[in-house]
Amino acid sequence: MKSLNIPEIDFIGKKTYALIFSAILVTVSILSLATQGLKFGIDFTGGTLIEVGYQKPVDLDEVRDILSKEKFNGANVQYFGSTNEILIRLEPQGVSSAKISSNIIRLLGDDVDIRRVEFVGPKVGEELTNDGGLAMLYALIGILIYVAIRFEYRFALGSISALIHDVIITLGIFSLLQLEFDLTVLAAILAVIGYSLNDTIVVFDRIRENFLATRHTDPKRIINGALNQTLSRTIMTSVTTLLVLLALFLLGGEIINSFSLALLIGVVIGTYSSIYVASSMIIALGITKEDMLPSEKEKKEIDSRP
Amino acid sequence: MNQYPGWKNALIAFFLLISTLYALPNIFGSDLAVQVSSAGDNAIGQSDLNRIENILKGDGISYKSIGLSNRRILARFDDNSAQLSAKKSLKEGLGRKYVVALNLAPSVPAWLSDLGGKAMSLGLDLRGGVHFLLEVDMKAVLSMSIDKYYNELRTLLRADRLYKGIKKDNDLIVISFKSSELKDKAISIISSEARDLVILDIEDEDELTATLAISDSAQKEVTKGALKQNITTLRNRVNELGVAEPIIQQQGTNRIVVQLPGVQDTARAKEILGAVATLEFRLVDEKNDPQTAIQSGKTPIGSKLYYFKDGRPLLLKTRVITTGENITGAASGIDQENNIPMVNITLDSPGGRAMLETTKKYLHHRMAVVFIENKVETVSVNGNTVKKRSTTKDIINAATIQGTFSNRFQITGIDSSREARNLALLLRAGSLSAPIEIIEERTIGPSLGADNIEKGVLSVIAGFILVLIFMAVRYRVFGMVANVALTLNLVMIVAVLSIIQATLTLPGIAGIVLTVGMAVDANVLIFERLKEELRSNTNIQKAISSGYDKALLTIADANITTLIASLVLFSFGTGPIKGFAITLSIGIVTSMFTAIVVSRGIINIIYGNRKIEELSI
Numbered sequence: 001m002k003s004l005n006i007p008e009i010d011f012i013g014k015k016t017y018a019l020i021f022s023a024i025l026v027t028v029s030i031l032s033l034a035t036q037g038l039k040f041g042i043d044f045t046g047g048t049l050i051e052v053g054y055q056k057p058v059d060l061d062e063v064r065d066i067l068s069k070e071k072f073n074g075a076n077v078q079y080f081g082s083t084n085e086i087l088i089r090l091e092p093q094g095v096s097s098a099k100i101s102s103n104i105i106r107l108l109g110d111d112v113d114i115r116r117v118e119f120v121g122p123k124v125g126e127e128l129t130n131d132g133g134l135a136m137l138y139a140l141i142g143i144l145i146y147v148a149i150r151f152e153y154r155f156a157l158g159s160i161s162a163l164i165h166d167v168i169i170t171l172g173i174f175s176l177l178q179l180e181f182d183l184t185v186l187a188a189i190l191a192v193i194g195y196s197l198n199d200t201i202v203v204f205d206r207i208r209e210n211f212l213a214t215r216h217t218d219p220k221r222i223i224n225g226a227l228n229q230t231l232s233r234t235i236m237t238s239v240t241t242l243l244v245l246l247a248l249f250l251l252g253g254e255i256i257n258s259f260s261l262a263l264l265i266g267v268v269i270g271t272y273s274s275i276y277v278a279s280s281m282i283i284a285l286g287i288t289k290e291d292m293l294p295s296e297k298e299k300k301e302i303d304s305r306p
Numbered sequence: 307m308n309q310y311p312g313w314k315n316a317l318i319a320f321f322l323l324i325s326t327l328y329a330l331p332n333i334f335g336s337d338l339a340v341q342v343s344s345a346g347d348n349a350i351g352q353s354d355l356n357r358i359e360n361i362l363k364g365d366g367i368s369y370k371s372i373g374l375s376n377r378r379i380l381a382r383f384d385d386n387s388a389q390l391s392a393k394k395s396l397k398e399g400l401g402r403k404y405v406v407a408l409n410l411a412p413s414v415p416a417w418l419s420d421l422g423g424k425a426m427s428l429g430l431d432l433r434g435g436v437h438f439l440l441e442v443d444m445k446a447v448l449s450m451s452i453d454k455y456y457n458e459l460r461t462l463l464r465a466d467r468l469y470k471g472i473k474k475d476n477d478l479i480v481i482s483f484k485s486s487e488l489k490d491k492a493i494s495i496i497s498s499e500a501r502d503l504v505i506l507d508i509e510d511e512d513e514l515t516a517t518l519a520i521s522d523s524a525q526k527e528v529t530k531g532a533l534k535q536n537i538t539t540l541r542n543r544v545n546e547l548g549v550a551e552p553i554i555q556q557q558g559t560n561r562i563v564v565q566l567p568g569v570q571d572t573a574r575a576k577e578i579l580g581a582v583a584t585l586e587f588r589l590v591d592e593k594n595d596p597q598t599a600i601q602s603g604k605t606p607i608g609s610k611l612y613y614f615k616d617g618r619p620l621l622l623k624t625r626v627i628t629t630g631e632n633i634t635g636a637a638s639g640i641d642q643e644n645n646i647p648m649v650n651i652t653l654d655s656p657g658g659r660a661m662l663e664t665t666k667k668y669l670h671h672r673m674a675v676v677f678i679e680n681k682v683e684t685v686s687v688n689g690n691t692v693k694k695r696s697t698t699k700d701i702i703n704a705a706t707i708q709g710t711f712s713n714r715f716q717i718t719g720i721d722s723s724r725e726a727r728n729l730a731l732l733l734r735a736g737s738l739s740a741p742i743e744i745i746e747e748r749t750i751g752p753s754l755g756a757d758n759i760e761k762g763v764l765s766v767i768a769g770f771i772l773v774l775i776f777m778a779v780r781y782r783v784f785g786m787v788a789n790v791a792l793t794l795n796l797v798m799i800v801a802v803l804s805i806i807q808a809t810l811t812l813p814g815i816a817g818i819v820l821t822v823g824m825a826v827d828a829n830v831l832i833f834e835r836l837k838e839e840l841r842s843n844t845n846i847q848k849a850i851s852s853g854y855d856k857a858l859l860t861i862a863d864a865n866i867t868t869l870i871a872s873l874v875l876f877s878f879g880t881g882p883i884k885g886f887a888i889t890l891s892i893g894i895v896t897s898m899f900t901a902i903v904v905s906r907g908i909i910n911i912i913y914g915n916r917k918i919e920e921l922s923i
Contacts, residue, residue, distance in 0.1 A: 006838075051754070053753065099576070101572075101747065101749075102572075102573040102576060102577075105573060106573070113751060113753050114572075114749070114751045115750070115751040115753060115754040116748075116749065116750055116751060116754055117572065117747060117748070117749035118747065118748050118749070119744070119746065119747040119748075120745075120746050121743075121744075121745035121746055123441075123745060124439065124745050124746045131878050132878075134878060135874055135875065135878035135879070138874050138878070139870065139871045139874040139875070142870045142871075142874060143867055143870055143871065146866065146867055146870055147867070150863060183882050183883055184813055184816075184882055184883075184886075186883065187813060187875060187879065187882065187883040187886045187887075190871055190872075190874065190875050190883075191820060191871070191872075191875075191886070191890065193871050194867065194868035194870075194871030194872060194890075195824065195868070197864075197867045197868065197871070198824070198827070198864040198865070198867060198868050199864075201860070201863045201864045201867055202831065202860055202863075202864055205859065205860040205863055205864075206860075229838065230834075232834055233827075233830050233831055233834040236780065236830045236834070237824070237826070237827040237830050239776065240773050240776060240777070240823050240824075240826050240827075240830070241820070241823035241824055241827075242823075243769060243772040243773055243776060243823065244765075244769030244770075244772065244773060244819050244820065244822050244823035245769075245819075245820070245823065246769075246772075247765045247768040247769035247772060247819065248765045248769060248816060248819050248820075250765075251761060251764045251765040251768055252761050252762065252765040252815075252816065252819075253757060253758060253761035253762075255431075255758065255812060256761075256762075256812060256813070256816055259813070259816060260816070263820070
């Protein structure tokens with residue numbers, strides 16, 4: 001394991017392919033989001049969700065029959081994890097009330113184990129949707145400001161475009177596969193923003209350092225060098241993160257499934273984007289060595305570095 | 307070179323020791339317990355402890371230990387059946403001044419809890435329980451206060467016959483006058499006597515009407531008061547239900563969060579929390595026939611038409627003898643003679659006086675008990691959400707007054723024992739000042755809670771071991787150092803969570819898992835940098851030093867941006883998101899300490915200040 005040689009892969013030379021690849025992914029994602037949209041969970045749509053456990057495997061049709069007796073025809077009944085457990089979902093009713101779940105529980109009888117009941121009123125769902133959108137926006141703005149201060153506006157734009165790229169594709173995959181999008185997935189997407197940015201910053205840091213340290217002025221060469229130097233770190237960190245996420249995905253249980261899936265997708269896309277998208281963007285925005293020359297204050301800081 | 311001064315090593319050791327100490331309470335598990343606390347403001351003391359011990363001994367229930375701390379008494383038991391029977395006998399033995407509830411008590415050794423060591427508090431998704439978000443119907447509150455002002459104004463102005471007419475118009479009161487002199491006089495009285503009202507059309511001198519509204523500050527006071535009173539009532543009701551460690555909190559200007567850990571009968575909790583029920587006692591109008599009133603559509607003056615739950619009509623006198631507000635005590639039971647459910651009522655002295663007068667005067671008349679329930683529901687009509695309000699008034703009982711009575715009597719006519727119990731509880735706990743609606747519910751059953759803990763812990767351990775192996779293989783000695791740092795990071799996260807008593811939830815566990823994966827990033831950055839330095843630098847000691855230094859700024863940048871994202875998550879998040887953001891934020895901060903400072907300290911101890919030929923990296 002002692003390969004001290006730094007790889008010399010021509011990442012920037014392949015940027016056209018990367019561009020096409022990203023463009024296809026983003027287009028497909030946007031198309032899917034526009035046509036079939038996301039399958040929002042009850043956190044956002046409002047409604048009722050009940051998870052019950054039985055002693056032995058249960059027939060879904062029987063449950064549906066029981067429910068339809070009291071006009072719960074619209075109920076979506078499905079297995080959850082095993083055939084001993086079912087998930088009942090109800091759209092927000094004309095009369096949306098916390099009583100619905102009590103009625104259903106009464107219908108199902110005493111020998112079932114009520115594992116989870118969630119009821120979200122229509123107004124709360126609306127608020128959560130707005131808050132979620134705002135959270136995403138504020139996270140992006142906060143990051144934009146921090147990177148613009150610490151680096152330069154082109155880096156900020158580069159990292160933000162990589163982040164938007166990641167978010168759109170992750171959402172796109174959720175839309176394409178019609179996976180349920182609930183509050184925890186939103187949290188995961190915000191964590192992906194954090195993670196992907198982490199990756200991008202490490203590369204940017206190296207790019208800045210190389211601009212200042214070498215006499216080369218060709219941005220492409222410098223950026224390619226930085227990408228190669230940070231490559232083994234990028235891969236290592238992705239692998240360790242993917243390892244724990246895999247553990248979470250496989251062992252964490254059904255409730256946390258879509259959360260870990262969103263993170264798995266996001267980390268893969270985020271790793272790819274910090275190599276190809278973010279760096280391509282700053283080249284496209286025309287970064288030069290001059291832009292990197294530190295202002296007086298920063299210069300002192302760098303001089304005092306050991 | 308590469309040596310920390312002694313004080314720095316000592317400081318690191320100190321931090322790690324403290325962390326270990328405060329993380330320690332979490333490994334002891336918890337006992338099944340029954341918790342007794344005071345239902346009012348009275349402090350619980352040694353005498354109560356003795357009393358509880360005697361009750362338990364008297365009923366032959368053996369306990370593991372019993373103790374008083376934090377204004378509550380915890381009795382711990384070996385098994386579930388002992389716990390349940392202890393709850394039952396204590397509830398019966400102690401009476402209503404105490405809250406008796408089942409609880410899980412962390413079994414932290416005394417020396418550790420003396421040092422302030424506490425186990426992390428587990429969220430509802432891990433221990434099971436109910437979370438409700440309730441919304442108070444402020445519109446109803448304001449309309450009730452308009453009613454109040456309307457009545458006040460009528461009394462105020464009627465004395466001098468100042469107004470021609472007075473009416474309510476939504477949240478306004480419109481008064482009309484015969485002359486402008488009378489109007490001026492009325493307005494001067496209103497502005498001195500009814501300061502909470504503002505006159506809206508003061509400019510318009512010629513109009514012989516005045517429009518009044520409740521002032522903004524008075525509106526604020528009214529809504530604030532309603533919210534506060536509802537919180538108090540909810541607290542009383544929760545105390546009646548017997549819940550250990552309930553949370554009842556205001557959220558925003560019109561919402562209340564109620565969290566009841568360990569509650570399993572959620573249907574009952576919902577009924578109890580949401581009900582806005584009260585009673586009215588009225589005399590029956592014996593002179594008129596309800597059927598005639600229905601057919602003619604006219605009710606006789608002084609009477610009003612009411613219905614039993616089964617639909618039978620009855621005319622009742624409009625004058626109310628007394629209401630639920632005068633009830634000081636209510637207990638459910640079974641009427642021995644007829645074997646039907648009943649509620650024993652105790653009234654306060656004004657209520658008792660009114661009842662005594664009435665029963666004296668109207669002996670052998672019939673008196674009815676009217677059950678009034680206000681409901682509010684949010685329904686969606688054509689995509690718009692609207693609030694639907696409804697009030698039901700049912701006669702639950704109409705019986706002949708057999709003898710005079712004052713403040714103690716019983717009512718029957720209730721459908722079931724369960725309803726009798728609920729009614730008694732609601733009457734005891736007081737009524738909500740405004741209708742309230744459950745707008746969000748999240749219930750986790752105990753079995754799912756236990757599953758969640760098991761799965762969460764399993765995935766933390768699995769992810770953790772995978773990373774440990776991977777790092778050891780890839781970076782050898784340095785990898786092992788990173789692993790020690792990672793382990794300490796985990797300990798520190800748990801310690802911080804325990805110290806600040808943050809609530810650990812399933813997404814919180816996910817945050818820890820993610821931190822484990824990302825925390826090694828700092829070490830990976832350092833080690834990769836170190837490898838590079840080794841290539842250009844012949845002096846190994848210098849390479850170690852510059853590897854750490856050069857990676858530092860990158861690590862800080864990378865972590866601060868992640869911290870920004872997680873702080874946004876924290877400030878916007880509700881429930882599940884917040885839990886995730888807390889552990890992620892804590893993990894980022896502690897990982898900076900362990901991955902940079904602690905790992906450097908260990909490396910210094912291994913390699914520092916001596917001649918090295920080769921590094922195992």
